Each structure stands twice: as C-alpha cells, then as structure tokens.
Amino acid sequence: xxxxxxxxxxxxxxxxxRVTITCRASxxxxxxxxxxxxxxxxxxxxxxxxxxxxxxxxxxxxxxxGSGTDFTLVISxxxxxxxxxxxxxxxxxxxxTFGGGTKVEI
Amino acid sequence: QITLKESxxxxxxxxxxxxxxxxxxxxxxxxxxxxxxxxxxxxGKALEWLALIFWDDEKRYSPSLxxxxxxxxxxxxxxxxxxxxxxxxxxxxxxxxxxxxxxxxSTGLQYYFDYWGQGALVTVSS
Numbered sequence: 001x002x003x004x005x006x007x008x009x010x011x012x013x014x015x016x017x018r019v020t021i022t023c024r025a026s027x028x029x030x031x032x033x034x035x036x037x038x039x040x041x042x043x044x045x046x047x048x049x050x051x052x053x054x055x056x057x058x059x060x061x062x063x064x065x066g067s068g069t070d071f072t073l074v075i076s077x078x079x080x081x082x083x084x085x086x087x088x089x090x091x092x093x094x095x096x097t098f099g100g101g102t103k104v105e106i
Numbered sequence: 107q108i109t110l111k112e113s114x115x116x117x118x119x120x121x122x123x124x125x126x127x128x129x130x131x132x133x134x135x136x137x138x139x140x141x142x143x144x145x146x147x148x149x150g151k152a153l154e155w156l157a158l159i160f161w162d163d164e165k166r167y168s169p170s171l172x173x174x175x176x177x178x179x180x181x182x183x184x185x186x187x188x189x190x191x192x193x194x195x196x197x198x199x200x201x202x203x204x205x206x207x208x209x210x211x212s213t214g215l216q217y218y219f220d221y222w223g224q225g226a227l228v229t230v231s232s
Contacts, residue, residue: 030213032214032215036153043222044145044153045222050216089218089219091218095155096143096155098155
C-alpha cells in the first residue's frame with residue numbers, strides 16, 4: 001500500500017492567513033492526488049483532483065500543486081468557513097489511501 | 107442532483123455481520139467508468155477505504171479486510187450493499203459511501219470520490 005503522510009497534523013491560523021498543507025507519498029504517484037475538506041459531523045468534500053484541478057464550485061482561494069511524491073494544498077486567504085480537517089488521497093493504485101489529516105483551527 | 111445515503115444498523119454485536127446499503131440517485135451504476143466506494147472513519151481518526159464496485163460489476167477490496175467484505179449491486183434499485191463479517195469493536199466507525207468518478211489524462215487514469223453520503227455511525231458493542 002502507498003503510505004500518505006500529511007503535515008502538519010494540526011495548525012492554528014487566523015482569518016486572512018495563507019495556509020499550506022503538505023502531503024508526501026511513500027512512492028511516486030505522478031499526479032494522482034486528491035484533496036478533501038471535512039467539517040465535524042459531515043462527509044468529506046472533494047476540493048482538488050489530479051493534484052491541481054479545482055473541483056467545480058470550489059473557491060479559487062484553494063489551490064493544489066506537486067507531482068511525484070510531494071504535494072501541497074494552499075488556502076490563499078483563510079475564511080471562517082475553511083476551518084475544518086483536510087485529507088489527501090492517492091488514486092495511483094489500489095487500495096486508494098488517505099493521509100492522516102490536517103486540522104485547521106482558529 | 108446526485109445524492110447518496112447509507113442505511114443499516116447503528117449497533118451490532120461482536121462477531122455479527124454488518125450489512126449496509128447505499129441508495130443513490132442522479133447517476134447510474136451502468137454508466138462506463140462509474141463506481142461506488144465505501145470508506146469508513148473511526149471516531150476522531152482518519153479515513154480508510156474499504157471497497158469499490160464498478161459499473162461492470164468488477165469489485166476491489168481493501169487487502170487488509172478482503173476476507174471479511176462482500177459488495178453487491180442492484181442497478182434497478184440504484185443500491186450498493188456492503189457486508190462485513192465478524193465485526194469487532196475496532197470496526198466502530200462512521201461508514202460512508204461515495205461515487206467514484208474517473209477520467210484519463212496524459213498521465214493515465216485519474217479518479218476521485220466526488221459525491222458522498224452523509225455517513226452512518228455503526229457501533230460494535232455487546
């Protein structure tokens with residue numbers, strides 16, 4: 001299985017801050033990397049797929065980059081509704097595996 | 107509008123078999139490329155993929171749980187059923203079903219889970 005490691009596991013930020021979350025794969029996954037946002041008690045929501053493609057309806061303050069083993073999710077200017085947990089997921093091989101999550105707190 | 111919803115017991119006893127149903131609308135599991143997956147999340151922990159069934163009835167299972175999992179689909183009812191045998195308290199989690207969508211780009215197959223159900227909390231306890 002491909003191991004996905006996210007960092008940090010949690011971070012504190014303020015509205016307006018630029019936030020960066022990283023995800024590292026245990027082997028190259030080219031660009032087969034998705035990002036999800038999850039709020040407490042809710043299902044995950046797809047933000048970005050194929051490393052950098054914004055899902056329809058997702059605000060442009062979210063962006064993704066990276067290839068190979070190292071990937072980044074950036075929130076350019078944090079909004080109150082962005083306080084949530086974020087997960088990366090590789091789709092390069094079966095089984096699809098998720099990172100351990102990053103909780104973005106005030 | 108695409109929706110998915112999980113249904114099933116909220117409490118099961120250790121060693122029992124869990125059966126969860128995902129009822130969906132707004133898409134068809136006969137469309138090439140489409141799949142429905144199951145993902146679970148223990149309280150306060152990360153997401154774990156369990157299984158995936160495709161439009162052509164191909165099934166894929168988590169290697170660590172494969173011996174305990176069975177997926178079936180009923181395309182006439184727009185349902186996917188997940189069975190997990192020999193439940194244990196460590197299987198306590200919220201179980202989600204989600205649509206798997208995919209496409210090919212220059213690097214190969216890309217897929218993602220774009221629509222999710224609300225989740226069903228299953229507690230395993232005697």
